[in-house]
Amino acid sequence: MATEIKTLIQGYKQFRQKYFEEKKQVFKDLTLHGQKPKILVVACSDSRVDPAIVTNCKPGDLFVIRNVANIIPPFEKDNGYHGTSAALEFGVCNLKIKHIIIFGHTQCGGIISLVKDNSLKGSCQKHQQNSFIAKWMELAKPAYDAALCEAPDLPTEKLSELCGQYSLINSLKNLQTFPWVSQKIASGKLSLHAWNFDLPTGTIKVYSEEQQHFTELNDYY
Template sequence: MTLLPDTLLSGYRSFVQGRYLQETQTYRALARDGQTPETMVIACCDSRAAPETIFGAGAGELFVARNVANLVPPYNPDGEFHGTSAALEFAVQALKVRNIVVMGHGRCGGIKAALSPGSEPLSPGDFIGKWMSILQPVAETVAANALMTSGERQTALERISIRTSIANLRTFPYIAARERAGELRLCGAWFDISTAELWAMDPETGDFQRPLVDVEDAVI
């Protein structure tokens, strides 16, 4: 029995013989000098929506925090454990990132759970249910809209959750201060797994639109 799954060891072998071999000096510089990413991405844990893959990022280019449904809780220094808030604190206060991107995606399981609060918890702790309660007020409003199909409600809440997370980012005093000073930019994005469409949020209106990126030659 191997110490790690065979698929991971195979992937590591490909990495060492491929990308690492081509970028050895980059990795050594990052090890020596530390990381200086300009952008933090808050993304979902979903294995189909990896920010580094979607944005074609190399080592040291993105500081990524992933959680269920790419949520940011409100600022709450209550002495409890706050993984996402800790990552934000390090990214903004230590790394001095200039951009924070909240990236949601289509067919998100966490959002589906938020729209079905009566579902049976996956465990007695119901950690997913408690985490998704960050969206409870807006989720209830969207779920009650009988004029929308289930798919429309899903997409709507996926995008509303991004706006909610950005609003919650602004409850962090040091984030709000740096944004006011023009030192930090908050962005929203939504990725469609099936079509690879990337939608960006207009900071003024909150509407999502496709950036002008030429993907006509891509094989879909």
């Protein structure tokens, strides 16, 4: 058997012996009464950034949507297949969650590919027309434009970090195009948050809409 799978099976055994044993009641309650999370997190698919691990949450605490670069698309009624919007609808309308956290991170591959693709445009490099990633990342193009406008001379790595921050703000805007999101915000039933996880330091910064900049999580709330 492949070593990677063996590692998972070993982990599963440990989960059964320790985690499941210790949290038996949690699983029992969740089975009997269903899930009632109060927080929806939109995180990246990146293997290094698991919102439940970073926030030490247990099963039932977080309703999590993961996609490339933790992007929220705008509200669109075009008969397409909208996985992220479907999960968002379930969280907001069915589970009636109270907070949405868009959970970004540094060194995001999706954001870096957006920045590289756009900086290559105009040169003889071929844009990946048929890439699902390139198409998906078009949603964050306003973030790239804003980052480039603010700091046109930054190297790719730094520009990507800035673009990642603007992408969170872009997703906050897109979130509010969903009628049931904006209605719940207006009636005080839902709050939006944008968090950015820094991989090398393991710290989180929060976007303050009032001050229009990112500040340490511990100092914000």
